[in-house]
Amino acid sequence: MTATTPDVWLPFAADEIEGLPDCFRYRRWDGEDAYPADPGDCAFYVTPYMKSPAVTLRPLPAMPDLQVVQTLTAGIDHVLGGLDGLRPGVRLCNARGVHEASTAELTLTLILASLRGIPGMVRGQDHEEWRSGFYPALADKSVLIVGHGSVGAAIEDRLIPFECARVTRVARSARTTAHGPVHALADLPRLLPDADVVILSTPLTDATRGLADAGFLSRMKDGALLVNVARGPVVDTAALLAELESGRLRAALDVTEPEPLPAGHPLWHAPNVLITPHVGGSTSAFEPRAKRLLARQLTRFAAGEPLENTVLTTG
Template sequence: MRRPRTALAMAPAAAAAVLDEPALAALRRVCELVPGPALDDLGSARARAVLRNTEVLVTGWGCPPLDAAVLATAPRLRAVVHTGGSVRGHVTDECWARGIEVSSAAGANALPVAEYTVAMILLSGKKVLERAREYRAARQVEDWLTVPANVGNYDRTVGILSASMIGRRVIELLRQHSFRILLHDPYVSAAEATHLGAEAVGLTDLFACSDIVSVHTPLLPATRGLVSRDLIASMRPDAMLINTARGAIVDQDALAEATAAGRVRAVLDVTEPEVLPAGHPLWEHDNVLITPHLAGSQGTEWRRLATAAVAEVARWAAGRGFAHPVPPESMGRSA
């Protein structure tokens, strides 16, 4: 197998987190890895010298844009293998124009986000956080025969907003449970939704008919504020909104009013801005759980990203193409 000359381009912290020594050793077995730290300034003298003969860039969080000026110093660059999810921050139109092949570990990163989402769906159905708080205050076990009939996960309706890579993994993981799954995605037909294990519905029906709505749409100009005041107002009493996508997709003012009134509950792993100001009302509501953008890969899960990247470099070096390519036409509707 040919061993293409390969360089790392990402923030030092990203390189240290994702590519530990075993991962680097695995990478060296399938390519000629440029020694030294990852490139985080592609205009430096060292970067220009490295890029001159680099065929593959393994990128990560903090990689600078691969614009025309950078690509002019990398005449042999043929492939980009991203250890994270979205490549929107660094893969430019100039890359596509040059015919550079691009791969992403978005699929590997989708799994922990989907696992987080399913965990929150199950916890919300049993109202674990609220009941734990009440138990701590009362210091006595509730009479389980008098638990309200709306507690539990059997036969509840979960609405998935967007059949993105993460949305599809959530549907897959939910299939083993007793949920009715609704899906809204304008790019997915009713037949495809059925094949995934969901029922295709309109956007208004998704919010009006679901006990839990989970947001998985990418942030694009068309999706900014998509979860509007009217949609939030249409949600069932005591319904749950889960957002692991981007904060700007949701009208947070409307959500704050709805949660303050006790009409809906929310789990937010993302907000706009991130972090919310100290005085923001969403911090104060007991029916809102805000987590610090932790659903994506962390800790041991970074090893999955590294493994995916090494496998893609090996496939490309062997002439077999990427298993997880990013086609240029997908950029208009992906994160």
């Protein structure tokens, strides 16, 4: 810590957050054109939530004394491009623990709505049509979770009551967790053909960009459902469109590439696809959990203690 009182930039008003230490000057900034103060005085930068990388990264070059970048998202791909210009030793922390419950809720919502034909029933209600019939159940289905971090584990917890035949886990590397064995990404070619539902909940990295490409999708069984709650670029949109338009696969997408999905894009009207506008973490649970995380982090920062969720350190 410097002798002068350092600034902390927050996307919330400081008086809305209980438990903040009183040894900082708190500046509210949520991506507005004008900065709340001189960025050069900022030591702890909490990035605006769900703003573009251009907005999020704009103040970083003017923050020579920065010590911590704290995102309010689980993913960090939107800030990585701005870290090269920072001095060594700046810690990047994510929001692990904030979004798991909400994202897992939406994942189950997308799966159940897609399998049970809810979008078609809503359209039928609009036209006063009684669209009865038999629909697939989640019970007895085989589910593959690609990306078994904290979000993937939360999804699996919520799958348990639905009596799936099997849940298979995949992550960057093989390991054993409390949920059971986790396979490596290299095992996907042999695992995909057995899955009725494939859930993408992996971070966007060089290894996962375009992971669900034509080859990946071709290995999925006929009629399988692809659910993407990760990042849009994890899926090759052109390859997915080809599979949807052929009628072979179904999809439920909370994220797309491009995003936001522009009007007129063919994905909007592709058959057997359900699209939600990247709302996995945007629920009433977000603000209370985010504010509790910030109070803990800043208390630790003030005391010189290790921070939670440190993903990397520059330099």
